[in-house]
Amino acid sequence: MCRTIHTVVFALVAAASISPVHVLEFCQSTDRDCHSHDRTTSDSVKSRWNMNASNLIQDLEQFRVSCKNLLEAFPVDEVDGNFVRTVKNCVFSKSLPTPLKGPLRLAAVSKDVIEGILDVDMAVTQSEEFLHYASGGRLLPGSVPLAHRYGGHQFGYWAGQLGDGRAHSLGQYTNRKGEVWEMQLKGSGKTPYSRSGDGRAVIRSSVREFLCSEAMHVLGVPTSRAASLIVSDEPVIRDQFYNGNVKTERGAVVLRLARSWFRIGSLEILSESGEIDLLRKLLNFVIDEHFSSIESDDPDKYLVFYSTVVNETAHMIAQWMSVGFAHGVCNTDNFSLLSITIDYGPFGFMEAYNPDFVPNTSDDEGRYSIGAQANVGLFNLEKLLTALSPVLSKKQRKEAKIILKGYANIYQMRFHQLFKAKLGLLGDEEEDGYLIAFLLKMMEDTQSDFTTTFRQLSEVSVEQLHNNNFTQMWALEDLSSHKLFSDWLNMYLLRLRGQENDDDSDRQHRMKNVNPRYVLRNWMAESAIRKAEMNDFSEVELLHHILSSPFVTQETAEEAGYAARPPLWAERLKVSCSS
Template structure:
C-alpha cells in the first residue's frame, strides 16, 4: 500500500522528496494603568458569565467600554525586555518587549470588517465597528483596558539559512481575550509601527498586502483550513514608501492596519532563538507554557512531554500542508518564523492559489530558486520540523532525541496518508482501494499536461452527471473540457466510473453533494485579489466587500460570483501578475 501512496506523492510533487492622524495616544488613564483592570484571561467559566451581568447574554455587546483584554498571564510567566523604547536593538533573555503602537495618521477609514469574527469571536455587535472608539482601537491609536502592548522576539531560518533575530517588526500583541464560549484569542495589530525588531523597516503595512491578508485569512477559515483570523482593515492617507519588486522603483503607497487574531502567535522561530542564544531555562519555560495552554492533553508531569509535543506538531504540520495542497494553496514563504507551533496558517504574504495544475507553481516572485513552490511545501515542512527538533535538543535526553528522529521519519507517511485521504474525498471515493492512488495520480498527470485549472476541474467533476462524463459533454464546463483533451482521458473515465460503481448504496446525487462540500467553487485567486486592490487604491472597496462575502461561502454557487467571473476561466492579464515579499 505504501508503494501506491508514494506514487501519488510523486505525482503531487512532480519531484523526489528532498529536504530542503495625529491622534492623541494613550491620554486616558485606561492606557496608563495595567494593574487595576479585570483580567479576563484568568477568568473561570463562572466569572466569564458574571462579567456579562449588565448586558444582554443573548446579544452581542454594543459598547466598546465593555471590551477588555489581559496581558497578565503572559507577563506573569515570562521575563520582559529590560530596555524600553521602540528603537532597533539586539534583545536577550526575554520572550517579549513592551512596545507602544504608532497610530496611523488621520483621516482613518474602516474599509473591511469580518462580521463572523467581530460577533462570533469578539462578542461585539457589528455596529460597534462604526464608532470612533473602534476605529482608534483597531488602528493602534487607543489601547483597550488591560492591554500592555507587546512585540514578540523570535528568530528563524529564511530560505534555508539562519537569519538570527527577527521578531515582530511591525506587529503589536494587544493582549488575550476570552470570549463567552470560553475561547482565548490573542489580538494583534499588523502594520502598527516600529518595534525593537523592525530592523531597517518602518513598521508599516501597505494597502495591497493588507487587503490580501484580510481576505485570505478569512477565506482559508471558510475553506476549513486552520488559520489566523482577520477582524478588520483600516487605512489612512499616511505615506508609506515601498520598492514592491526590489528593482529600484520606489513608490508611495497608503498605510494600513489589520486587526488579526490567533489562539497563539508562537512559531518554530520562537524556540529557535532561545536555543541559538543558549537561553535554555527560558526555552523550558516557554515550552511548558505552550504545552499547558495549547496541548492540555499532555501532562505537565510527563517526563516525555516535550517528545509528545514534538510528535504532535509533526502530525499536525503534515496535516496542515496536506490541507493546503487539497485546495491548491501555496504559502509562498515557508520560513521557520512563519510556521506556527499550533499548526495554523499564519503570516500571509506572497501566497497564491494555483490555477493551472503545476507542482512547480511559485507564488512569490522573490523566490528565484523555487524553494517554496507548491510542490516543495511538504519537504520544506520536513526541513522546518528538523529545525524544531534542533531547537528542542537541549531539553531532550539522548533517548528522547532518538525517539524524536523516529517520529520525524514518519512525517512523510503521515503526509502521504492525509493527502491520499483528502484527494479520495475530492473524487467522491468511499472506502479505500489499492488502485485509488493510481486513479488520483492519473488525473493529476493529465491536468498537468493539459494545464487544466486545479480548482475548477475538481469542482466541475462534482457537478457533472455520469452521462455527461461518459459522453464527454462539457460544453458549459471549461476546466473539464481542457483536461478531456488529453488522449488518455477516456481511459481515466473508464477507471474512475468503474471505481464509483463499486460503491454500494451510493447514489450519484449523494456523491455529487459530498464532492461539492470539499471542492470549492471559489478561491482567492491572485487576479481576483489584484482586481479588488486596484479598485481599493482608487477608494472603491466594493470588490473587497464582495470577495469577502463570496469567499465566506466558497462551496456554494452564488449568482453575484458567477456574474463577476469568479468561476470562469482566468483573464489573460492574470498570467502577468507578480507578488513579492514587499508589503
C-alpha cells in the first residue's frame, strides 16, 4: 500500500516523466467547581453575549472553564498523584500543574486568540494574575486539570503508553460565538505519563510552537492555536542533540487551544489494551462532539467517521505541502482525530525545494521527510483502522479498507488543486499536472527556494516573464538557470493566455493571496530564540506581527531580510526532538 501511494504522489510532486466549556455566566457560589450552566446551548450563549458584545472580560476571576463534559463522559484514573505509572481503564488522570520557579515574564501573546477566541481584554495579559493562570501557578475558576492517556506508533513502532507527559488540560471554554475550545498548558510539569522526562519545555521549543501554530492558522492550515508564551528562570537540563553535550536552559509554558486534543493514539491505547467498551465510549464522544454530520444512531457511524478522517487527513497533509511545511515527527500520537496540526516539535519550512528535506536531526532514516508525509499519513490511517477494528463488523472492515485505498486519490486531487492555485491557473486542463510537476522538478534541480519561487511568480508580470526580466528576483533567477526553463515558461504562458477574462493583475492578486512572502524559516526562529534566551523578546514580537500578515509585503520584514536569500549560517542549523 505504501509503495502505491509513493508512486502516485511523486508522479505529481517529482515529475516522474522528468522525473466545552463553561459559558461566560458567573456562578453565585464561591466554589470553583460550580457547573450550574455547563450545558447551556450555544444560542443562549450568543444571546447573552449580544446584549453586551463589546465588553471583554476584564478580570480573570470572572473567566470560567469547565471539565464537566469530559469528567462525566469518561472514567478517571483511580490513582492520584503525578508519579509515573502504567495507567489502565481510563482516558484521563487528574494531574496538577507544577508552577514555574523564579520570576515570570510574558514573552509573547496572541491578541487574535486572547480577544477573538477567549473573550479576554488584552490589558488583562499584563497583570500578575495572568502570568500565574497561564503558566500553571493558579487554576482558572472551574478548572480540574487533566492529563490525557494515549499511546502511539513512533517512527513506525508501537511505543505503548505515552500520554501527556508535560501538558495539562485546564478545561473547556465556550466563547461568545458559541465555539468550544479546550485549553491546555504545555511545559507545566510532571504527570503520570512523563516517563523519564521532567515535564518541562524550554524557551527554544516554546518560542517555535507559539510562532508556528499562529503562523499556520493565518496560512489557512488547520492547526491548534497559541494564546501566550511565558518564560521563567527555572533551570531545565537538556541534551539538545543527544550527543552528551548537556546544558542548562530555562523553562517556559505555552497556553494553547484546540477544539480537541484527541489523536489517533487516543484510540490505539484502548484498542491495544483490550478496553473495547471505553474505546466505543471515546468514539461516541468524539463523533457526537466534533462530527455533527454523523447521526449518533447510524449503524455505520464508525465507518463514516473513519472515512471523514481519511479525507481530512489527506487534505491537511496536502496543505502542509502547499506551504512547504514538514512536521518532523508524524507519529500516530501526533496526528489529530480532527485533522488539525498539533504538537509542534522539530518542524521546518523547506527552503531549497527538496522532497528529501528532513527538519528533524533525530530522524536518521528520513522517515518523516517532507516528501514522505503523504505516505506517513497512509501508515497512520492504517493504524487507526487497526484500532477501530474491534468495533467494526467484518463487512465494515472490508469497506474501511476500500475507503483507505481512496486516500491516494484524495491527496493527489487536493495537492493538484492547491498547486494550481499557487500558479494562478483557472479551470482544468489535461496538462496542468505535468506543468506543476515540471516546475517542481526544475526547482529541485536548481535548488530554488520553495516559498520565494512561488511568491515571485505571483509578483512578476506576464511581460517580465516574456522578457525573462527577473531583476531583484533572486529565486526566479535561480530557477531560470535550468536548461529546460524556457520550455516550461512557454507552456505556462500559453496556459495563462488561454484563461478568458483573466488579466494579469487578477492573476497576480489571486496568487499573492495563496503564496506567502514570509514563512517561519528556521533561521528566523533561531534568531528570535537567541534573543529571547537573553530576555529580549523583540524579535519574537516582530515575527509574530509579520507572520500575522504573511501575504502582504511589509517594510519591517524586508529590512529584517525575511524575504531575502537565507543567510549562509542557516544551512548549519539543526533541530531535534529534544525540547
